[in-house]
Amino acid sequence: MRHQYHPLGFEGSRIAQGFWRLQDWGWSDQETLAFIEQCLHLGVTTFDHADIYGDYRCEELFGKALMRKPILRDKIEIVTKCSILLPSEQRPEIKVHRYDYRSEHILSSVDRSLDNLQCEYIDTLLLHRPSPLMDADEVAQAFDHLFTLGKVKHFGVSNFTPQQFDLLQSRMDAPLIVNQLELSPLALQHFEDGSLDHAQQHAVTPMAWSPFSGGDLFGAQTEQALRVRNLLNEMAEDLAASVDQLVVAWLLRHPAGICPVMGSGKIERLQSAVEALQIDLSDDDWFRIWIASQGQPVP
Ligand code: NAP
Numbered sequence: 001m002r003h004q005y006h007p008l009g010f011e012g013s014r015i016a017q018g019f020w021r022l023q024d025w026g027w028s029d030q031e032t033l034a035f036i037e038q039c040l041h042l043g044v045t046t047f048d049h050a051d052i053y054g055d056y057r058c059e060e061l062f063g064k065a066l067m068r069k070p071i072l073r074d075k076i077e078i079v080t081k082c083s084i085l086l087p088s089e090q091r092p093e094i095k096v097h098r099y100d101y102r103s104e105h106i107l108s109s110v111d112r113s114l115d116n117l118q119c120e121y122i123d124t125l126l127l128h129r130p131s132p133l134m135d136a137d138e139v140a141q142a143f144d145h146l147f148t149l150g151k152v153k154h155f156g157v158s159n160f161t162p163q164q165f166d167l168l169q170s171r172m173d174a175p176l177i178v179n180q181l182e183l184s185p186l187a188l189q190h191f192e193d194g195s196l197d198h199a200q201q202h203a204v205t206p207m208a209w210s211p212f213s214g215g216d217l218f219g220a221q222t223e224q225a226l227r228v229r230n231l232l233n234e235m236a237e238d239l240a241a242s243v244d245q246l247v248v249a250w251l252l253r254h255p256a257g258i259c260p261v262m263g264s265g266k267i268e269r270l271q272s273a274v275e276a277l278q279i280d281l282s283d284d285d286w287f288r289i290w291i292a293s294q295g296q297p298v299p
Contacts, residue, residue, distance in 0.1 A: 010124070010154070010177045010205035010259070012046030012077045015248070015273055018209070018261040019047060022061050023054030025265040032065035038267045040075060042274045048180075048207070048261045049117070050081035050128055051109050056090040059116035067118045078117060079178070079207075081128035081158060082109035099131035103142040110151055124154040126180055130164045140171035147174060156180070158209070162198035169202075176204060183208035183258060185228050185247055185293050186217055191254075200256040208251050211260040217247060224293060231292040241279055244269065248276035250289050 017039050027035070039047070049059050059080065066072060083101055085094045113122060125146065127139070146152040156178030157165055169176050179199055181190045183206065190196060190206075199206045212218065216225055217232075232243040239246065251258045262273050291297055 010156075012079070012124075012205070012259060013044050014252070014259060014277060015044055015270075016046035016048050016079070016207060016259055016261045017044050017270060018263045019049050019058050019062055020053045021263060021265060022058040027061075027265075029061075029065045029068055032061060033068045035265065035267060036062075036065060036072065036076070037069075039270060040072070042267075042271055044262075044270060044274065045075060046077045046079060046123075046259070048079045048209075049113075050084070050126075051113050051116075052081075052084050052086045052128075055088050056086070059113055063116050063118035073119060077123040078119060079124045079126060079156075079180075080113050080117070080122055081126040081180075082106055082113070083131065084128045099129060099133070101127070101131050101134040101139055103138050103145075106139065106142040107145065110146055114151060121150060122152045124156055124178055125152045126156045126158045126178060127160070127168075129159045130157070130161070134164075134168070136168045136171040139168060143172060143174065154178075156204075158207075162194050165198065165204070178205050178207055180207040180209055180261070182210055183251060183260075184211050184213045184217065185232075185250060185289050186213040186220075186225060188290070188293055196254065196256045196258075206256050206258050208258050208260045210263065211251055212244065212247060212263070214263070218243070224295060227292045227295060228289065231288060235285060235288065239279070239285070241276070242272060244272055245276040245279060246281070246285075246289070248273045249279035249281040250286060252276065253281045253286050 051059065083099050085098050085100050087094050087097055110125060143155050154177050155174055156176050158180035160179055165176060165179060181195055183190055196206055232246050235246055236243050248260055251260045262270050
C-alpha cells in the first residue's frame with residue numbers, strides 16, 4: 001500500500017544539534033549515546049547529519065551509539081544529506097569532488113546512510129548543495145521511490161536558491177519541507193536574497209547551519225566580527241544573557257521560523273542555546289545586531 005505524505009511539514013525540535021564535528025570530539029559509543037540522551041533531556045530531538053561528515057564516518061559513529069539504545073530511534077528525528085561526492089580513503093571510487101544527482105547515487109547514498117545510522121528510515125533527507133546538472137524529474141522520481149519504500153519520510157534541500165527550490169518542487173508530489181542555509185549575524189546573505197521570504201511564503205523551515213559562523217563570532221578579527229562582538233558583549237550585560245544566547249534569540253526572532261543547528265559537542269553550549277528560547281528579543285535589539293553586522297544604518 002502506498003504511504004501517505006505527511007501534511008504537517010517539519011516536525012523537528014525548535015533547535016537542532018549538528019554532528020558535522022562528531023569525529024573531532026573523539027568520543028566512545030557510550031559517550032556519544034550519553035550526549036544524545038542529554039540532548040533529548042534538553043528537548044533537542046532533531047539531529048543533523050550528512051553522508052560526508054567526518055570523511056564519511058560521522059553517521060556510522062552516531063549509528064553505533066544509537067544501537068546501544070535502539071528505543072531512542074523513535075524519539076528523535078534524523079536529518080541527513082546526500083549528493084556531494086568527496087574523494088576519500090573511504091570511497092576510493094570517487095575521483096572528483098563534485099555533486100551527483102543521478103537517481104542511482106541518491107538511492108545508494110540513502111542505503112549507505114541507513115546502514116551507517118543503523119536505522120530503517122531517515123526522517124528528512126536533504127540535497128546537500130545545488131548542482132548545475134540536477135535533473136529535477138530524475139530527483140523527484142528517486143524521492144518518490146524512497147518514500148514508497150518507507151526509507152525516507154520527508155524531503156528538503158540545503159543551500160538552494162528559491163528558484164532551484166521551486167524547480168524541484170514543481171516535479172514533486174511531496175512538499176519540500178526544509179531549506180538548510182548559512183544564517184548567522186555574520187552571514188546575512190540569505191536574509192536579503194529572497195530565501196527567507198520564500199521559506200515564509202511556502203511554510204518551509206529554514207534550518208540555520210553554522211549559527212555562530214563556525215565559531216568566528218567568538219574569535220574572528222574581521223571588522224564585521226569585531227563590530228558584532230562588541231555590540232553583543234554590551235547587550236549581554238544589559239539583557240543579562242550571554243552572547244551565544246543573543247545570537248540564538250536573534251535567529252529565533254525571524255518570522256520564517258528558523259531552526260538553528262548547533263555545532264558544539266559541549267552540552268552546556270546546547271543548554272545555553274535552549275535557554276535562549278525564553279528570550280524575547282525586542283525589534284530594537286534585533287536591528288542593533290543587524291546594523292552592526294552591515295556596518296551602516298538601514299536605508
Ligand atoms: P557553529 O555553532 O556556528 O560553530 C561551532 C563552532 O563554534 C565550534 O568550533 C564551537 O567550539 C564554537 N562555539 C560554539 N559556541 C561557542 C561559544 N559559546 N564560545 C566559543 N566558541 C563556541 O556551527 P557549525 O559546527 O559550523 O555548524 C553546525 C551544524 O550545521 C553542523 O554540525 C552541521 O550539522 C550543519 N552544517 C550544514 C552545512 C550545510 O551545507 N548544510 C554546512 C555546515 C554545517 P566548541 O567545539 O569548543 O564548542
